[in-house]
Amino acid sequence: GAVVSQHPSRVICKSGTSVKIECRSLDFQATTMFWYRQFPKQSLMLMATSNEGSKATYEQGVEKDKFLINHASLTLSTLTVTSAHPEDSSFYICSATGSSYEQYFGPGTRLTVT
Amino acid sequence: KNQVEQSPQSLIILEGKNCTLQCNYTVSPFSNLRWYKQDTGRGPVSLTIMTFSENTKSNGRYTATLDADTKQSSLHITASQLSDSASYICVVRNGEGGKSTFGDGTTLTVKP
Numbered sequence: 742g743a744v745v746s747q748h749p750s751r752v753i754c755k756s757g758t759s760v761k762i763e764c765r766s767l768d769f770q771a772t773t774m775f776w777y778r779q780f781p782k783q784s785l786m787l788m789a790t791s792n793e794g795s796k797a798t799y800e801q802g803v804e805k806d807k808f809l810i811n812h813a814s815l816t817l818s819t820l821t822v823t824s825a826h827p828e829d830s831s832f833y834i835c836s837a838t839g840s841s842y843e844q845y846f847g848p849g850t851r852l853t854v855t
Numbered sequence: 856k857n858q859v860e861q862s863p864q865s866l867i868i869l870e871g872k873n874c875t876l877q878c879n880y881t882v883s884p885f886s887n888l889r890w891y892k893q894d895t896g897r898g899p900v901s902l903t904i905m906t907f908s909e910n911t912k913s914n915g916r917y918t919a920t921l922d923a924d925t926k927q928s929s930l931h932i933t934a935s936q937l938s939d940s941a942s943y944i945c946v947v948r949n950g951e952g953g954k955s956t957f958g959d960g961t962t963l964t965v966k967p
Contacts, residue, residue, distance in 0.1 A: 784944060784958065785899070785957050787955075832896070834898050843904060846898035846901075847898050848897055849897060851896070
């Protein structure tokens with residue numbers, strides 16, 4: 742099956758700093774990428790949807806100035822958590838779709854803000 | 856409102872036993888339904904994807920069923936193994952706009 746990678750797998754940062762998470766589709770061109778966050782024992786919550794070359798569409802309640810998403814190519818999307826605070830600590834997961842119905846998920850990034 | 860409800864919320868079974876997880880949805884129009892397995896601290900991994908015309912689809916010990924008339928799906932796990940312990944998530948995609956709605960998942964624990 743198609744592979745989606747995320748980097749880093751886990752990151753610890755200090756409050757007030759910014760963190761960038763990369764999401765790559767390794768063997769297919771991802772026309773659409775999705776970013777989710779997941780709290781313990783809860784399901785995935787969609788944050789935003791991004792299409793290559795255009796601005797991301799954010800879900801209601803997600804601050805676009807805080808969670809910057811860039812989808813500059815068909816294989817790479819980045820999520821930057823700006824001025825991170827402890828409440829931003831979460832598990833961030835990206836997924837990508839290409840030409841098929843399938844939605845492939847990355848392995849996730851554990852963000853801890855101290 | 857598009858919703859996906861999964862039951863049970865959690866389930867504990869003994870190794871070797873079978874189990875069935877349920878997913879009911881109200882998403883309309885329907886495009887496809889997917890079952891994912893998510894291990895703790897990992898991203899979801901696709902088990903099956905079913906479109907409107909498919910009633911049953913198997914992937915090894917996993918068999919998914921779909922009744923598009925009653926808007927119900929099930930995931931049957933045969934001869935469970937310890938490694939089956941995970942969260943199983945049902946996701947239904949809308950046929951208009953393509954938005955996916957996630958269920959809250961069923962946490963399965965397989966004990967020796």
